[in-house]
Amino acid sequence: MIAVDWGTSSFRAYRVAADGAVLERRSAPLGIMQIEGGRFAQALDSQVQDWLAAGEAPVVMCGMIGSRQGWKEAPYVACPAAPEDIAQHLVEVTWGARRRAWLAPGLSSRDEGGVPDVMRGEETQLLGVLDELPPAAWICLPGTHSKWVEIRGGKIARFRTHMTGEVFAVMKAHSILGRMMPDAALDAHWFGAGVQRARAAGGMLHHLFGVRARGLFGELPEAGASSYLSGILIGHELLSIPDSAQAGVYLLGSPELERLYRRALEQLGRPSVSLDPDAAVRGLIRLARGLPRE
Amino acid sequence: MIAVDWGTSSFRAYRVAADGAVLERRSAPLGIMQIEGGRFAQALDSQVQDWLAAGEAPVVMCGMIGSRQGWKEAPYVACPAAPEDIAQHLVEVTWGARRRAWLAPGLSSRDEGGVPDVMRGEETQLLGVLDELPPAAWICLPGTHSKWVEIRGGKIARFRTHMTGEVFAVMKAHSILGRMMPDAALDAHWFGAGVQRARAAGGMLHHLFGVRARGLFGELPEAGASSYLSGILIGHELLSIPDSAQAGVYLLGSPELERLYRRALEQLGRPSVSLDPDAAVRGLIRLARGLPRE
Numbered sequence: 389m390i391a392v393d394w395g396t397s398s399f400r401a402y403r404v405a406a407d408g409a410v411l412e413r414r415s416a417p418l419g420i421m422q423i424e425g426g427r428f429a430q431a432l433d434s435q436v437q438d439w440l441a442a443g444e445a446p447v448v449m450c451g452m453i454g455s456r457q458g459w460k461e462a463p464y465v466a467c468p469a470a471p472e473d474i475a476q477h478l479v480e481v482t483w484g485a486r487r488r489a490w491l492a493p494g495l496s497s498r499d500e501g502g503v504p505d506v507m508r509g510e511e512t513q514l515l516g517v518l519d520e521l522p523p524a525a526w527i528c529l530p531g532t533h534s535k536w537v538e539i540r541g542g543k544i545a546r547f548r549t550h551m552t553g554e555v556f557a558v559m560k561a562h563s564i565l566g567r568m569m570p571d572a573a574l575d576a577h578w579f580g581a582g583v584q585r586a587r588a589a590g591g592m593l594h595h596l597f598g599v600r601a602r603g604l605f606g607e608l609p610e611a612g613a614s615s616y617l618s619g620i621l622i623g624h625e626l627l628s629i630p631d632s633a634q635a636g637v638y639l640l641g642s643p644e645l646e647r648l649y650r651r652a653l654e655q656l657g658r659p660s661v662s663l664d665p666d667a668a669v670r671g672l673i674r675l676a677r678g679l680p681r682e
Numbered sequence: 683m684i685a686v687d688w689g690t691s692s693f694r695a696y697r698v699a700a701d702g703a704v705l706e707r708r709s710a711p712l713g714i715m716q717i718e719g720g721r722f723a724q725a726l727d728s729q730v731q732d733w734l735a736a737g738e739a740p741v742v743m744c745g746m747i748g749s750r751q752g753w754k755e756a757p758y759v760a761c762p763a764a765p766e767d768i769a770q771h772l773v774e775v776t777w778g779a780r781r782r783a784w785l786a787p788g789l790s791s792r793d794e795g796g797v798p799d800v801m802r803g804e805e806t807q808l809l810g811v812l813d814e815l816p817p818a819a820w821i822c823l824p825g826t827h828s829k830w831v832e833i834r835g836g837k838i839a840r841f842r843t844h845m846t847g848e849v850f851a852v853m854k855a856h857s858i859l860g861r862m863m864p865d866a867a868l869d870a871h872w873f874g875a876g877v878q879r880a881r882a883a884g885g886m887l888h889h890l891f892g893v894r895a896r897g898l899f900g901e902l903p904e905a906g907a908s909s910y911l912s913g914i915l916i917g918h919e920l921l922s923i924p925d926s927a928q929a930g931v932y933l934l935g936s937p938e939l940e941r942l943y944r945r946a947l948e949q950l951g952r953p954s955v956s957l958d959p960d961a962a963v964r965g966l967i968r969l970a971r972g973l974p975r976e
Contacts, residue, residue: 499883499892500882503879503892534887551888554858555853555857559849562855585795588794589922591921593844593845593922601797624886
């Protein structure tokens, strides 16, 4: 089969053997935002023409390629959702001479206040790790829009998204805080100070201003400012998760973000278990296995 | 005297009679960021040459003109600060043929965690309203960097800054939330829904993502999105203020912001009293009265 994880800013394809072994990987900066005029079929052909010509099938894709801005919309499936519910809502696209592919749907959830929430791409990563988890668990997928997902009875019961990564990026690039923030490696001390700060009185909007004031007073080195801001935001995210997630959590994300979140969780006295970040391809394989044989 | 409120983006000057009556007002988009090469004296001359030539004195200024980026730095005075403490730390600048002016210092404060905080400009507004307040009171000065100030024993005891206005502006202009946000008049319903949302579980970073998700699901009209975001942020600010400020608060800000905050405070069941937003000029007059006669 061909597994494709196709997001807003990147394209990743995997050629997978019948036994699930990944034979070959390709990636390109061909996110859906980089594709003009809806030429998704051409973009896919340009990346995996040889695999397709060799008759590799099926082609299963996840991520923003299945959004309204992508190739074709695969509508959100409402939580609680079992793996079968996701598999049953794959959406087919066809092109060229009898070429076809399947797009994974996103998931939606509603919180206690009835406010909707959405994910697209993460549902497939979750499918890739579900078998390793106990029947009841919380998984955190850190990122631009960090997700906290509750698994219950083997289903994706509900989830919450936090804008942590995007608020960090936007504040660093466009607010007064960014003026004092050179790009710098993680400063563990100041990251920890930020996480600690999130527990103080005053709320996040006050803690954000403290980044500037500490800088003005020479009490925060420029090289630590970005880590301090990151710690404040991640700290606030972690302090707002449901009580049932406090006992322990599984982390599924890029090594860099996984490291930050693990560190912050440790500091707050919460155990975490890290999952293989390459979960999307395993989720796509799982979806492929549920498809009818051709 | 000549009173000047000179901030980052605007210049406001007042010619004031001996009895405190404002005889004339002038304003220009000549904030300190618009002045090149430190030509502050020339800028001041260009605006009030005739008043100076008529011998009007003293000239007292407040705002960012007294910052490190301004004409000359008038260092922060630490809270608790009495009106006399501020008056004693006016910094003199001179130019041309025996021309002189005084710059008001900013204030600094430290919160429970020892983290510093600063204000510059607001201290003069506070001087302008102090006589109208009881000896113990909380004042909220909404803005880009919203201030909550505790008055105790007639002194400015301590304060906290919240980045509410800047986070709103930056998220609207640069985050994914802004894509669905045309400039629109205040939508009272959606502003109230945002304030209400701030009380829900999940924290601010989750509530921010809800703006997007509600939009995606057609459950938040585009014309209401900006008001909803504003309500969420102001709601979070109001929910994080100290308990001692919950009983009632004085509001000192532009009519537009004062209206938003008053509405949000009302919704949270907290009484507020609005103060005359033209307090800076009264504070400058108070500072002028403490200067030695020439």
